[in-house]
Amino acid sequence: MAQGVVVGILGLGTVGSGVIRILTGHQQELQHQTGCPISAKKILVRDKTKPRDLNIENLTLTENAEDILHDSEIDVIIEVMGGIEESHHYILQSLRSGKHVVTANKDVMALHGTELLREAEENGCYLLYEASVAGGIPVIRGITEGLASDRISQMMGIVNGTTNYILTKMAQEERDYEEVLAEAQELGFAESDPTSDVEGLDAARKIAILARLGFSMNVELADVEVKGITNVTTEDMEYCEQLGYTLKLIGLAKRTDERVELTVQPMLLPNDHPLASVQDEYNAVYVHGEAVGETMFYGPGAGSLPTATAIVSDLVAVVKNIRLGTGGNSNSRPLHSKALQANEEVESKYFIRLHVKDQTGTFDDLSSLFKEEDVGFDKLLQWPLEDENDPKSEVVIVTHLTNRAAYERIYKELENMDVVLDVKSSYRVEGGQVS
Ligand code: NAP
Ligand code: HSE
Numbered sequence: 001m002a003q004g005v006v007v008g009i010l011g012l013g014t015v016g017s018g019v020i021r022i023l024t025g026h027q028q029e030l031q032h033q034t035g036c037p038i039s040a041k042k043i044l045v046r047d048k049t050k051p052r053d054l055n056i057e058n059l060t061l062t063e064n065a066e067d068i069l070h071d072s073e074i075d076v077i078i079e080v081m082g083g084i085e086e087s088h089h090y091i092l093q094s095l096r097s098g099k100h101v102v103t104a105n106k107d108v109m110a111l112h113g114t115e116l117l118r119e120a121e122e123n124g125c126y127l128l129y130e131a132s133v134a135g136g137i138p139v140i141r142g143i144t145e146g147l148a149s150d151r152i153s154q155m156m157g158i159v160n161g162t163t164n165y166i167l168t169k170m171a172q173e174e175r176d177y178e179e180v181l182a183e184a185q186e187l188g189f190a191e192s193d194p195t196s197d198v199e200g201l202d203a204a205r206k207i208a209i210l211a212r213l214g215f216s217m218n219v220e221l222a223d224v225e226v227k228g229i230t231n232v233t234t235e236d237m238e239y240c241e242q243l244g245y246t247l248k249l250i251g252l253a254k255r256t257d258e259r260v261e262l263t264v265q266p267m268l269l270p271n272d273h274p275l276a277s278v279q280d281e282y283n284a285v286y287v288h289g290e291a292v293g294e295t296m297f298y299g300p301g302a303g304s305l306p307t308a309t310a311i312v313s314d315l316v317a318v319v320k321n322i323r324l325g326t327g328g329n330s331n332s333r334p335l336h337s338k339a340l341q342a343n344e345e346v347e348s349k350y351f352i353r354l355h356v357k358d359q360t361g362t363f364d365d366l367s368s369l370f371k372e373e374d375v376g377f378d379k380l381l382q383w384p385l386e387d388e389n390d391p392k393s394e395v396v397i398v399t400h401l402t403n404r405a406a407y408e409r410i411y412k413e414l415e416n417m418d419v420v421l422d423v424k425s426s427y428r429v430e431g432g433q434v435s
Pocket of ligand 2: 301
């Protein structure tokens with residue numbers, strides 16, 4: 001039997017505990033895969049005295065990171081403590097002292113991934129981060145290895161379980177946003193502070209990581225346009241159902257003519273789009289490659305054991321490479337410099353819901369505005385609203401394909417039009433067009 005590989009773990013929470021369970025429970029399979037034993041030597045925690053839902057008799061816990069980072073017997077660091085500054089510092093320190101790193105930290109990888117991957121390359125180390133995007137789904141390996149020979153044109157993902165759970169329940173059970181969010185918190189899907197999930201930031205971090213990798217382009221988190229789900233209403237859901245759409249929080253990374261668009265926002269998908277059927281807290285990433293066409297990666301985007309599976313699979317890859325004597329991440333520098341699409345280049349359909357005066361000429365005014373921008377109506381609904389003193393109607397329009405600049409001009413005009421009483425909501429409609 002070859003000499004074993006020794007691991008230090010930063011964090012023993014939800015994911016860290018799962019890592020220990022898999023390392024102990026799957027030891028035979030792991031040895032078979034790698035040809036050597038893997039053992040966890042020390043684990044960093046904030047509080048050693050805290051009761052843990054895990055047998056820790058044979059584990060050495062420490063509250064001092066230096067005990068792990070300076071231990072020359074430790075070959076690989078698994079970072080599952082979360083946060084940004086400290087974990088960034090520990091990952092950097094590990095790589096600089098020649099230790100390979102596996103992390104689940106999307107916050108650090110989205111903000112500092114370019115720098116850390118370069119550091120890994122310069123130090124002949126591996127830095128793997130499968131668990132940082134869509135938890136247990138092997139989407140990063142799918143893109144870097146499975147689709148390595150292709151040119152990716154589009155990645156579209158449901159990459160946040162909390163928001164997908166909320167939107168699924170709102171649509172299926174006709175319950176409003178606040179009520180379902182409270183339930184998701186009680187069930188432990190949503191965190192006590194769910195801001196980064198519901199405002200779209202968590203998904204934006206994951207999309208920035210995917211785009212950098214899939215397009216080999218040095219895009220940053222700040223390049224992702226972000227809009228969350230806090231304003232989605234059950235009325236919007238009902239109209240989506242009538243029109244044959246499903247509303248999802250989508251992270252989109254799209255390449256057209258060598259320029260990319262990165263956005264996270266609630267979008268309407270046709271009901272037959274593969275992502276429309278992804279329910280509850282599940283995640284999925286739809287990837288379109290120029291040669292392969294459509295593919296989709298689906299599964300649990302979070303949770304102790306699913307996320308730990310991704311971590312330990314990265315560890316297996318590192319151990320195999322250590323045994324082969326190969327020298328760390330090699331293609332970490334992006335091939336393309338950043339080229340973002342301008343508003344005039346971003347093509348999409350749009351859904352818009354308005355309250356308008358119920359009077360002769362309202363539709364003439366609306367259609368003149370859309371005609372001026374050369375934007376046609378694809379679908380149209382009108383419904384009278386009960387109000388004896390102030391007759392008004394609800395109007396829902398789905399446009400034909402247009403560019404974002406034209407749509408934004410229309411939207412601005414609608415807000416100021418005499419016949420329009422209120423612009424209730426507006427969403428992008430995606431899913432039918434891949435260039
Ligand atoms: P968690 O349950 O809060 O666990 C964090 C662990 O790290 C705890 O053991 C904590 O110690 C320790 N820790 C945190 N800050 C520390 C510090 N400054 N010094 C020493 N120890 C510290 O977090 P988690 O849910 O496992 O998430 C870990 C990472 O995985 C995060 O980056 C998260 O984004 C990512 N991730 C999580 C999931 C998921 O399903 N949870 C899915 C994908 C990715 P104590 O135990 O003593 O408090
Ligand atoms: N808060 C995240 C989610 C956890 O809801 O998907 C996984 O990153």
